Amino acid sequence: MQSHEEEDVGLEAVQGALQPIWDAMLGHRDVLTSPLTPGLSALIIHLVLCAPFFLLDVLACVCPHVHSYQISKSTSGKRVLRNWSMTLKRILVNYAAVIVPFTAVLQSLTSPWFPLLAPTCLQLCVHVVLCVLLFDLLFFAWHWAMHRFRWLFLHVHLHHHRHHPVPIALAAQDAGAAEMLSQLLLALGTARLLGLHPLSEAAFHLLNSWLAVEDHCGYRLPWGLQGLLPRLGAGAPHHQLHHRLQKGNYAPYFTIWDRLLGTEL
Ligand SMILES: [Zn+2]
Numbered sequence: 001m002q003s004h005e006e007e008d009v010g011l012e013a014v015q016g017a018l019q020p021i022w023d024a025m026l027g028h029r030d031v032l033t034s035p036l037t038p039g040l041s042a043l044i045i046h047l048v049l050c051a052p053f054f055l056l057d058v059l060a061c062v063c064p065h066v067h068s069y070q071i072s073k074s075t076s077g078k079r080v081l082r083n084w085s086m087t088l089k090r091i092l093v094n095y096a097a098v099i100v101p102f103t104a105v106l107q108s109l110t111s112p113w114f115p116l117l118a119p120t121c122l123q124l125c126v127h128v129v130l131c132v133l134l135f136d137l138l139f140f141a142w143h144w145a146m147h148r149f150r151w152l153f154l155h156v157h158l159h160h161h162r163h164h165p166v167p168i169a170l171a172a173q174d175a176g177a178a179e180m181l182s183q184l185l186l187a188l189g190t191a192r193l194l195g196l197h198p199l200s201e202a203a204f205h206l207l208n209s210w211l212a213v214e215d216h217c218g219y220r221l222p223w224g225l226q227g228l229l230p231r232l233g234a235g236a237p238h239h240q241l242h243h244r245l246q247k248g249n250y251a252p253y254f255t256i257w258d259r260l261l262g263t264e265l
């Protein structure tokens with residue numbers, strides 16, 4: 001049986017598990033506060049998260065086992081390469097012209113908050129889950145509005161729906177400048193609204209990027225949201241149906257809001 005002292009040491013270890021990571025980050029404040037960091041890190045993270053799906057898309061053209069995980073039939077290898085290269089070009093232009101300059105200005109205007117203590121693992125998990133749930137609700141409302149009002153659809157959202165009927169992972173960030181900015185503000189606003197610790201905020205943005213990529217990847221993966229949370233998680237099948245029918249299934253990550261408001265497909 002553990003003594004009280006051993007239990008206290010164990011508890012401190014759990015509470016302080018994130019402290020070395022946060023201390024290391026604090027040691028690079030100049031990098032964290034650089035105007036280029038937010039935009040460039042978002043782009044690099046997106047490309048790294050998408051890279052395995054590029055390989056899967058290429059493999060799916062020749063490998064029946066990979067193909068069996070695809071929600072829709074794969075197209076030819078030539079079309080896969082063309083789709084990925086065209087989407088990549090648009091994303092790079094969008095980042096260079098809009099996202100990196102916008103986040104650089106935002107970074108220069110806001111004063112950074114660097115608390116000495118890291119959050120506990122429990123705090124970080126609670127913060128991230130709350131943030132994802134709130135983002136899911138706000139994105140649901142914004143996405144519904146972009147489909148409900150024709151002007152918004154044509155001038156803001158239509159660019160993203162060029163990925164029809166089947167999106168690719170990269171498409172998670174292939175949208176017009178206005179929609180990209182609105183999504184960025186939605187994610188930043190959600191984190192600020194909940195007053196997240198900077199480390200929790202970074203974890204939220206990382207998870208948010210992954211979930212958006214997974215939504216568009218085109219694969220029914222066992223570890224996808226729909227596999228991990230049956231009935232509750234939306235994931236790729238839910239969002240792919242939205243791209244195919246261009247309506248309904250407006251929430252990105254969970255099925256709650258679409259089910260409650262009658263927009264589930
Ligand atoms: Zn989409």
Ligand SMILES: [Zn+2]
Pocket residue numbers: 143147157161242246
């Ligand atoms: Zn849509």
